[in-house]
Amino acid sequence: MRFDFSEIKAFGGNPFEAFVKANPSTESLQAIAAETAEYSKTSFEKGRAFYEKLLTVKQMDEALALQTDFAKSTYEDFMAQATKISGLYANLFQSAFKPVTAAGPQA
Numbered sequence: 001m002r003f004d005f006s007e008i009k010a011f012g013g014n015p016f017e018a019f020v021k022a023n024p025s026t027e028s029l030q031a032i033a034a035e036t037a038e039y040s041k042t043s044f045e046k047g048r049a050f051y052e053k054l055l056t057v058k059q060m061d062e063a064l065a066l067q068t069d070f071a072k073s074t075y076e077d078f079m080a081q082a083t084k085i086s087g088l089y090a091n092l093f094q095s096a097f098k099p100v101t102a103a104g105p106q107a
Contacts, residue, residue, distance in 0.1 A: 036085070043074075054067075
């Protein structure tokens with residue numbers, strides 16, 4: 001059996017060229033970077049405030065309650081941020097692959 005490589009090139013050429021030409025929105029990348037920087041800043045500030053409160057605690061049960069509250073809020077913040085960032089990445093990839101899906105395979 002003999003392969004006709006020109007058919008393979010025609011089939012894969014246009015989607016590949018569209019993918020290469022696809023320019024992911026810099027706005028999406030900037031939004032991801034801004035969200036990540038803001039989350040890092042907020043997380044650092046909350047951690048600093050927690051340790052300052054922890055230094056003033058005089059009883060072990062107060063320290064445990066403070067630690068529990070901090071762990072819970074940190075987890076909730078992280079999950080909210082992960083959801084937000086995954087949505088931004090989904091939008092980025094949709095816009096990046098839009099030219100590829102529009103080009104489709106050549107018949």
